[in-house]
Amino acid sequence: xxxxxxxxxxxxxxxxxxxxxxxxxxxxxxxxxxxxxxxxxxxxxxxxxxxxxxxxxxxxxxxxxxxxxxxxxxxxxxxxxxxxxxxxxxxxxxxxxxxxxxxxxxxxxxxxxxxxxxxxxxxxxxxxxxxxxxxxxxxxxxxxxxx
Amino acid sequence: xxxxxxxxxxxxxxxxxxxxxxxxxxxxxxxxxxxxxxxxxxxxxxxxxxxxxxxxxxxxxxxxxxxxxxxxxxxxxxxxxxxxxxxxxxxxxxxxxxxxxxxxxxxxxxxxxxxxxxxxxxxxxxxxxxxxxxxxxxxxxxxxxxxxxxxxxxxxxxxxxxxxxxxxxxxxxxxxxxxxxxxxxxxxxxxxxxxxxxxxxxxxxxxxxxxxxxxxxxxxxxxxxxxxxxxxxxxxxxxxxxxxxxxxxxxx
Numbered sequence: 001x002x003x004x005x006x007x008x009x010x011x012x013x014x015x016x017x018x019x020x021x022x023x024x025x026x027x028x029x030x031x032x033x034x035x036x037x038x039x040x041x042x043x044x045x046x047x048x049x050x051x052x053x054x055x056x057x058x059x060x061x062x063x064x065x066x067x068x069x070x071x072x073x074x075x076x077x078x079x080x081x082x083x084x085x086x087x088x089x090x091x092x093x094x095x096x097x098x099x100x101x102x103x104x105x106x107x108x109x110x111x112x113x114x115x116x117x118x119x120x121x122x123x124x125x126x127x128x129x130x131x132x133x134x135x136x137x138x139x140x141x142x143x144x145x146x147x
Numbered sequence: 148x149x150x151x152x153x154x155x156x157x158x159x160x161x162x163x164x165x166x167x168x169x170x171x172x173x174x175x176x177x178x179x180x181x182x183x184x185x186x187x188x189x190x191x192x193x194x195x196x197x198x199x200x201x202x203x204x205x206x207x208x209x210x211x212x213x214x215x216x217x218x219x220x221x222x223x224x225x226x227x228x229x230x231x232x233x234x235x236x237x238x239x240x241x242x243x244x245x246x247x248x249x250x251x252x253x254x255x256x257x258x259x260x261x262x263x264x265x266x267x268x269x270x271x272x273x274x275x276x277x278x279x280x281x282x283x284x285x286x287x288x289x290x291x292x293x294x295x296x297x298x299x300x301x302x303x304x305x306x307x308x309x310x311x312x313x314x315x316x317x318x319x320x321x322x323x324x325x326x327x328x329x330x331x332x333x334x335x336x337x338x339x340x341x342x343x344x345x346x347x348x349x350x351x352x353x354x355x356x357x358x359x360x361x362x363x364x365x366x367x368x369x370x371x372x373x374x375x376x377x378x379x380x381x382x383x384x385x386x387x388x389x390x391x392x393x394x395x396x397x398x399x
Contacts, residue, residue, distance in 0.1 A: 007230045011311055018312045022319070026326075033327045035273040056328060093267030095196060103330055120267045125335040127201060128345040129192030 036103050039082040047108065055084060055114055056103040056122065064098055077102070077114075088116040095121035156235050158375045159384045165368040172365035179358035187351035194348075203261045205352060208335075209359035211254035214282060215317055217247030217363060221289070222314045225307030237303040238378060240310055241293060242370035246363060248286035255279060266330060274323035275331035278316060285313040299378075 001009075026033065036056035037047045047053055057077035064075040072089045075098075086104055096102060096119065106116035128136075154160050187205035194201035221243040227236030258276070259269045270276065289306050296302035324333045336342040342349055379385045 004230060004232075011226060011229055014308075014312060015314065019315045022315050026319070030327075033274050035271070035327065035329050038328070093265070095265050095267075100196070120271070120330060121265060122330055123196055123265055123332055124343075125332040126343045127194050127197075127204070127335065127348050129347065130195040131192075132345055133195035 038079040039077055039084040040079050042084055042108070042114075043082040049108055052105060052107045052117070054103050054105045055086070055116075056101065057084070058101050059096070059098050061098045077104075084112075084114050086114045086116050086119075088119050090117075090119070092119055093121040095123055156233050158235060158238070158379050159382070161235055161238075162372055162375050165372050169365055169368050169372075172361045172368065176358045176361035176365060179354055179361065183351050183354035183358050187348075187355060191348045191351050192345070197265055200261065200264050201348075203257050205355045207254060207257040207261060208352060209356045210250045210257065211279070212356060213359050213363050214247060214251035214254050214279070215320060216360070217243050217250055218282060218285070218310075218314070218317060220367070221247055221286075222310045225310035228303060229307045229311065234378065237307065238371050238374040239367070240289075240307060241303070241374050242367050244286055244289045244293070244306075244310075246366055246370070248283060248290065250359075250363070251279065251283040251286060255283065271330050273329040273331060274327040275320065275329045278320040278323050281316055282320060285309070285316060288313075 036054035039055065039057050041047050042055065047055070055077060057079050060076040060078050060083065064073060066073045070089065071091065072087065073092065074085065074087045077084050077086055086106075088104065088106075101122035101124065103120045103122050104114065104116035105118040105120075106114055109115050155164055183205065188202055191202070193199050221240045224236040224238070224240030224243065227233045228240065229236075255276075258279075262271075263269050289309055292306045292309060293302050296305060323329060324331055335344050336349075336352075344352070376385055376389075
């Protein structure tokens with residue numbers, strides 16, 4: 001084996017070893033790396049019950065109910081299979097709207113209601129001018145029910 | 148073909164090539180910057196959800212792409228020097244590091260500025276944001292190694308190993324939005340499938356991406372030339388070159 005060959009193998013093995021080690025670490029911390037749980041995870045009992053965690057999903061259209069006097073708001077989150085009802089008392093981000101994705105931080109109360117202490121808006125990877133969005137909405141679009 | 152490659156791996160020829168290319172790269176990127184910025188910031192339509200705020204994408208996405216591309220350049224240079232003992236590899240790696248760090252910082256800052264109005268937060272510890280921050284630390288680690296180790300060749304060696312090993316982070320950044328649930332949305336432009344962006348917004352984004360890319364290459368070549376002069380300061384061709392330019396300026 002020429003010295004160059006040997007160096008190539010050394011570097012190659014070093015990178016491979018590092019990649020495998022990283023993959024194992026990431027695998028071990030898979031749960032912690034998930035930024036949020038879905039309503040389906042909660043239904044399956046995967047979400048922690050004794051501490052705060054984050055839930056992510058789409059705000060169900062027509063589910064947002066605001067209190068007339070306070071900032072309290074209640075809405076339903078869905079992952080198109082399961083639903084979770086979320087309550088929150090605070091200012092919602094600008095992008096919060098029905099049919100949009102959001103991530104809320106908080107915990108489940110014994111009644112299965114998610115009491116949020118923070119709500120963040122999640123936006124998708126689609127960008128388009130308002131006119132195109134409007135014309136897409138008229139047609140039976142695949143935009144609204146995209147995951 | 149191999150002969151020409153070998154020729155330009157020699158610092159002297161690379162120096163001449165870099166010097167010839169630099170003004171072209173700067174010139175074209177400047178024109179593209181002008182077109183892309185006006186198109187992106189004024190002519191492109193506002194977004195249906197995010198309104199005018201989405202326009203920060205024209206800086207955020209190109210700098211995020213470059214933050215990863217610059218790392219590949221740095222690690223590639225490191226591998227050239229470690230395996231093939233090509234001196235130019237060290238030059239390239241050292242030239243790329245601070246540029247990559249700058250583009251990473253720019254991507255993180257523009258991302259935070261975008262996150263506050265849209266998501267409602269400057270920063271979250273999701274997989275995409277955290278792995279991009281790790282990328283910044285890899286660059287800073289490389290730069291710290293370069294200034295901490297006195298001997299230039301030892302510094303280059305240590306840095307090259309760090310750069311090559313750290314390449315593991317690049318696919319993690321790229322696939323973080325696929326592998327884990329993140330607050331950051333998935334990629335808009337993918338290799339497979341049509342981009343999920345209206346063409347009128349996409350064209351200026353691509354123009355900006357080219358502008359950033361050429362700007363990076365131009366800066367890389369300028370920095371590489373400085374590195375070569377320092378590396379090769381005892382070489383005859385450098386002395387001749389510097390002597391000639393001194394004389395032409397009449398300083399002697």
